[in-house]
Amino acid sequence: MRSATISRHTAETRIEVAVDLDGTGRYDVATGIGFLDHMVEQVAKHSLIDITMKVEGDLHVDQHHTTEDSALALGQALLKALGDKAGIGRYGHAYSPMDETLARVALDLSGRSYLVWRAGFTQAKLGEWDTELIEHWFHSIAQTAGITLHVEVLYGTNNHHVCEAIYKGFARALRQAVEKDRRKGEAVPSTKGQLGG
Numbered sequence: 001m002r003s004a005t006i007s008r009h010t011a012e013t014r015i016e017v018a019v020d021l022d023g024t025g026r027y028d029v030a031t032g033i034g035f036l037d038h039m040v041e042q043v044a045k046h047s048l049i050d051i052t053m054k055v056e057g058d059l060h061v062d063q064h065h066t067t068e069d070s071a072l073a074l075g076q077a078l079l080k081a082l083g084d085k086a087g088i089g090r091y092g093h094a095y096s097p098m099d100e101t102l103a104r105v106a107l108d109l110s111g112r113s114y115l116v117w118r119a120g121f122t123q124a125k126l127g128e129w130d131t132e133l134i135e136h137w138f139h140s141i142a143q144t145a146g147i148t149l150h151v152e153v154l155y156g157t158n159n160h161h162v163c164e165a166i167y168k169g170f171a172r173a174l175r176q177a178v179e180k181d182r183r184k185g186e187a188v189p190s191t192k193g194q195l196g197g
């Protein structure tokens with residue numbers, strides 16, 4: 001059973017996250033930030049990973065802690081559900097078009113956290129969510145899940161489309177990486193015999 005539950009409680013946020021890597025893309029997400037909810041739902045729907053996420057954050061301060069900690073907790077849950085990563089695809093990539101926008105996402109569940117970010121936004125907010133926090137969300141999930149993650153927007157003008165193309169591309173790449181490859185059996189996809197550094 002490749003599933004995990006994480007409870008992350010700090011003075012700034014209280015978070016409960018559950019994932020099932022072999023799900024159907026079901027989601028139940030409530031972070032207190034509508035656009036962030038929408039993006040995490042996209043991750044679930046297009047990765048086929050079931051995600052439940054409940055966040056109580058200090059939104060009276062700003063959105064930073066809620067954004068960061070939700071990604072940290074989701075990354076922890078993904079890492080826990082992957083276990084020793086035996087038999088997984090490990091790598092994933094996707095081109096994600098949305099109207100005039102095209103995003104490219106490539107990732108490796110190597111255990112080594114790294115983010116290359118070649119994307120940007122021309123407005124300060126999407127809904128009520130600060131767009132400067134979007135890169136930070138991806139940095140945070142890469143950090144705790146141990147993902148080498150490359151995100152690039154090849155072109156696009158509509159900020160909503162740019163953000164959604166990135167998240168959908170991430171989801172599709174993640175689906176490839178976490179899925180079991182029958183040809184690998186239970187072998188860990190590394191000549192080192194382990195993934196994690």
